[in-house]
Amino acid sequence: MLIDGYGRKINYLRISLTQRCNFRCLYCMPKVPFTYQAKENLLSYEELFLFAKLCIDKGVDKIRLTGGEPLVRSDLEIFIKMLTDYKSDLDLALTTNGYLLKDKAKALKDAGLKRINVSLDTLKPQRAKLISQIDMLDVVIDGINEALKVGLKVKLNCVPLKNINDDELCDLLEFAKSKNMQIRFIEFMENEHAYGQLKGLDTEEIITILKKKFNFTPSFKEANSPASLFCLDDGYIFGIINPHKHDFCESCNRIRLSAEGFLIPCLYFDEAMSIKNAIRNNDINKALEILNNVLENKPEKNRWQSNIKSARSFSQTGG
Numbered sequence: 001m002l003i004d005g006y007g008r009k010i011n012y013l014r015i016s017l018t019q020r021c022n023f024r025c026l027y028c029m030p031k032v033p034f035t036y037q038a039k040e041n042l043l044s045y046e047e048l049f050l051f052a053k054l055c056i057d058k059g060v061d062k063i064r065l066t067g068g069e070p071l072v073r074s075d076l077e078i079f080i081k082m083l084t085d086y087k088s089d090l091d092l093a094l095t096t097n098g099y100l101l102k103d104k105a106k107a108l109k110d111a112g113l114k115r116i117n118v119s120l121d122t123l124k125p126q127r128a129k130l131i132s133q134i135d136m137l138d139v140v141i142d143g144i145n146e147a148l149k150v151g152l153k154v155k156l157n158c159v160p161l162k163n164i165n166d167d168e169l170c171d172l173l174e175f176a177k178s179k180n181m182q183i184r185f186i187e188f189m190e191n192e193h194a195y196g197q198l199k200g201l202d203t204e205e206i207i208t209i210l211k212k213k214f215n216f217t218p219s220f221k222e223a224n225s226p227a228s229l230f231c232l233d234d235g236y237i238f239g240i241i242n243p244h245k246h247d248f249c250e251s252c253n254r255i256r257l258s259a260e261g262f263l264i265p266c267l268y269f270d271e272a273m274s275i276k277n278a279i280r281n282n283d284i285n286k287a288l289e290i291l292n293n294v295l296e297n298k299p300e301k302n303r304w305q306s307n308i309k310s311a312r313s314f315s316q317t318g319g
Contacts, residue, residue, distance in 0.1 A: 001059040002255075002291070004265075004298040012062040012224070012254040013055050015048060017076070019259060021069040023097050024133040025119075027159050027194050042259045045079040047279045051257060053086060054284060054291070062091040068259075071100040077111035084112025093117065095157070099136055101143025106150045115153040117184075118144055122165045123175060131164065148179060156183040160201040160209075169206065170213040177236050184227050184239035189267075203228070203242045224253040243267075249301045255294065263291060265298035 002010040024030045043051075052063060063083060070076060083090055093115040094108065101118070108116075120140065122128045128137040147154050156176050160166055169185065176183035188200025201209075207230075210216070216238075219231040227239030249266075256264040261276030273294050278286035 002055070002295060004295040006298070006300050008252060008298075009059070010253055010255055010295060010298075011060050012064070013052065013060050014064045014066055014254055014256045015052065016066050016068065016256065016258045017048075017070045017079075018042070018068040018073045020072050021067060021097070022072055022099055022134065023069065023136070025097075025121075026131055026133075026164075027161065027188055027198055027200075030133065030194070043261050043276065043279065045075075045082065047261075047276075048079065048257070049082045049086075050279055050282070050284075051275060051287060052083060054287060056087050056090070058288075061087075061089075062093075064093045064095060066095045069097050069099070070094060071096055071104055076104070077107040077113075080108060080111040080113050088112075091115075095119075096143075097132070097136075098140035098143040098147075099134075102139070102146045105143065105147040105152060109147075109150045109152050113152065115155070116147055117155045117157050118147070119158075120144070120156045120172065120175075121158050121161075122168055123171055124168070127165060127168075131161075144179070144181075148181075154179075154181045156181055158183060158185050159188055160185055160206055161188060162199040162201060164198075166201055166205075166209065169209050173210065173214070173238055176238070177232075182237055182239065184241055186241040187243060189243055203240050206240055224251050249299075252298075255291075255298070263294045265294050271297075 004010055021029070024032065052060075065076070065080075067073075080092065083092055090112075092113055094113055095117045096119075098118040098120070101116070118140065121131050123137070125135070125137045128140075129135050144154060144156075156172070158165075158169070158172055160169055173183055185206050187202060187206075188194075188198060214232055216230045216232045219229040219237055221228060226241045226243065228242065229237050229239050231237055252266075256267070257275075258264060258272070261274050261279065262272040263275055264272045273290050275287045275290050278284075278290060
């Protein structure tokens with residue numbers, strides 16, 4: 001069992017497979033060049049699996065694959081099968097922008113992937129192009145439909161932004177509801193790589209907008225989940241994620257591994273330790289020592305209240 005310095009049980013590993021992304025979303029990394037990390041700088045699937053297996057053996061039962069955009073890394077289904085062959089009941093999920101999903105959904109499902117989260121911030125093509133800097137909406141919608149067709153459970157992630165997509169929140173909820181998908185509205189998280197003029201909506205502003213059309217009440221909060229859930233009169237559940245509140249941290253059960261082998265104890269902390277050399281030397285004891293060190297120093301709370309913007313792009317940590 002993995003326990004951090006505050007007694008929290010860590011059973012959730014998020015693995016960023018690549019920093020690369022085929023979008024340049026305003027709230028993430030709009031001005032980052034389309035560069036390619038040298039392959040030798042990335043942990044191979046075999047090396048990622050070696051560390052994931054260590055974590056699974058220590059009690060991790062939930063893994064999420066992120067990026068950048070994880071689907072730009074080739075043969076992802078091979079890595080997924082490695083994980084599910086090792087632990088068939090692993091709660092394995094993927095976060096994607098959906099652009100490459102249509103062609104890959106079946107292979108991912110057949111390899112053992114269970115769930116995906118797809119980023120969808122608008123239903124208007126030109127607005128989607130403004131946010132992502134690529135003409136992508138129809139392709140992403142096709143990907144969502146294909147994922148549902150092959151039997152993947154799909155959630156939508158939406159970042160509400162003032163004067164950009166704040167007039168669409170009700171439409172996005174209706175779209176998700178029509179396809180039996182949960183939507184989660186995520187408060188904009190400030191970082192140095194985002195477009196500087198962006199202003200996000202806080203939870204109360206999101207609720208105010210949605211209440212113009214929907215009746216809903218607070219629902220249960222899933223254990224260890226960052227989302228506060230709300231239930232419409234007809235039973236449909238949606239979520240709002242407010243990372244600025246410290247109760248976001250009190251039940252934190254996760255740790256992050258970057259594609260370059262950095263173990264990151266908190267999304268909003270720049271501190272990290274590398275396990276790359278230990279893994280490449282097949283030194284499991286050293287990797288475990290580094291993991292325990294990172295867990296011991298995992299912070300109790302995030303730094304949102306300090307008005308410090310994250311210097312590390314969320315494309316490196318997987319959000």
